[in-house]
Amino acid sequence: MGTIEVVLGDITRQRVDIIVTAANESLLGGGGVDGAIHRAAGPRLAEAGARLAPVEPGKAVATPAFDLAPVKHVIHTVGPVWEDGEQGEDLVLTSCYLNSLLLAEELEAESIAFPAIATGVHGFPAERAARIATMAVRSLPIIDEIRLVAFDEETSGLLREALAEPVREWCPTCGAAAIPLVNGCRLLPEARQALAAGAIGLGGFLLDDDTFPQWGCAQEHYWTNGERDECRNQVALNDAIAVTLGEDRGWSVP
DSSP, rough: OOOEEEESGGGOOOOOSSSEEETTTTTTTOSHHHHHHHHHHTOOOOOOOHHTTOOOTOOOOEEGGGGGGOOEEEEEEEEOOOOOSSSOOOHHHHHHHHHHHHHHTTTTEEEEEEEEEESSSTTHHHHHHHHHHHHHHHHHOSSSEEEEESSSSHHHHHHHHHHHHHOOBBOTTTTBOOOEESSSSOOOOOHHHHHHHHHHHOOOOTTTTTOOOEETTTTOOEEEGGGHHHHHHHHHHHHHHHTTTTTTEEOOOO
């Protein structure tokens, strides 16, 4: 499990393999953090980005980091423009983080630094964005070192609070505490231990609405909260397995 840390500072000064920038669809550079990264990387970053543009919101592409060395790559991801929270903004922002992590894994990165995506000119509410960012990276800790870089104390505080928050779910039928269910036919040894300890449950069957359950309770009630809950379910599984094995969750909240 990778480590996740909140860092207050300048993202262009992070000594990591990959820096993520909150880009616009043209990848030509903009204001805020994206502008700072482009200035630090030099004009070749926009030239390389232009060859890959346009990029849809939620997607991620990579270019060399140029003058940002020793950083090896810059991942450009396009965040959602906030409207009212009912236009799929949460899922798009989640995709920004997940797609960036998957791309970083393809590039064999060992460390990655994220800014607070979409909280600038795109207008995404900072507290909501912090919860989404931390939940997304906690659900997919596939890079050895993940840094969430905050540019001010307020953002840093929101990220730290969100990172420390446990996932709790309650049965909508009886109100009992829920356990996360794992779906799939192959279980890693550590997941088998958590299953034997009762920390997680086994899914893999269909509910009446033809969805796979994400949660269950001691009264054998099962339910799913749909796509919006996929990261929460995975984080709960990760935490339950870590606790069963007596391991640190892996994230740092100084």
